[in-house]
Amino acid sequence: RYLDNITAIGPRTVGSPENEVLAVNYLLQQIRAIERESTDVHKISVDIQRPTGSFSIDFLGGFTSYYANITNIVVKLEPRNGAEHAVLCNCHFDSVPNTPGASDDAVSCAVMLEILNTLSKSSEPLQHAVIFLFNGAEENILQASHGFITQHEWAKSIRAFINLEAAGVGGKELVFQTGPENPWLVQAYVAAAKHPFASVVAQEIFQSGIIPADTDFRIYRDFGNVPGIDLAFIENGYIYHTKYDTSDRILTDSIQRAGDNILAVLKYLATSDKLAKSFEYRHGKVVFFDVLGLFVLAYPARVGTIMNYITAAIAFLYLSKKVLQPKTRVVHNLKKLFTAFSLTLINWVCTLVTVLIVAVFVSIIGRSLSWYTHFYVSVFLYGTAAAAKLILMHTLTKKLFYE
Known part of the structure; x- marks a missing residue:
């Protein structure tokens, strides 16, 4: 229902009435309805941010992006007595022109609304706050996330984030970026995700610059110095960023799967002792990959390096024996x-x-x-x-x- 109603608004380009008024009003209406039904265990705060600023992006050749009065809807779910630290969950409700943007990124907004609804009705208290950012200017080269992480007062409490994106329509959501460093985040995903799907190969390819695209992950990493997890729907890429990116093309199975995973990981992080001291665990990279979608193998990159050296040494000794x-x-x-x-x-x-x-x-x-x-x-x-x-x-x- 959330997904159908957001996409029914039509294309939501930054600055248009559809994006700045209709989408914002709809999201606020749903958030207020969720707030009214929340339990006394939690406290929900809602803020509308309209930041102005600029920043340079090196991967675009030093391109400088300037923005003025863009829209962010920020929701903080926290224990009744408050919380010092927070985990961020991010999506964007704007779209490129001429597309309803069901996968990119309305479905993520729908999943986040339902996760907010589920957590707010839970009787289990959280140890840390969960901040939901519905940002309204991602397609304009990551502007809204920059406005939030550099200017919003709640940004100072964020110790980790989950970014929800799309490079296709439906299917499994792939973990294709993590870190930087902070292997505990990968371990959190491994421990919590019900239907894991991750690949360090995708991370290497994406961060190499071969794919001419980027996500809000870069902004939180580079300007907020915050570690995170980047997920994206990757199937049916031929529909991505076209007029055919409609809600009926996204199977409810995909939405359920994403919701199960993200809800579980968010709950895990919001009750983790490591979140409060995330910077103390910032060491080394992790090799990770799923095995047929059943479970994820993850180990420190240094272990992989040791295995490579052992293999090279065995090969060298074998060849030396042949030569001598x-x-x-x-x-x-x-x-x-x-x-x-x-x-x-x-x-x-x-x-x-x-x-x-x-x-x-x-x-x-x-x-x-x-x-x-x-x-x-x-x-x-x-x-x-x-x-x-x-x-x-x-x-x-x-x-x-x-x-």
């Missing part, structure tokens, strides 16, 4: 090593060329990105070509060199 032999055997072993390395390299180059030929052919016949709507088509189209080439090269290698 009579001269005739050494020459034979080195020849085998060079041949194996060369053939492996040729295999990968040929496979890459084959995939590129398929891609060029698909483009020439006017079907570029035709596979984007169905992921498994891309697997069969490119994966089959790659596998066939590897099998062919393996067969030729066996016949020419080893028979």
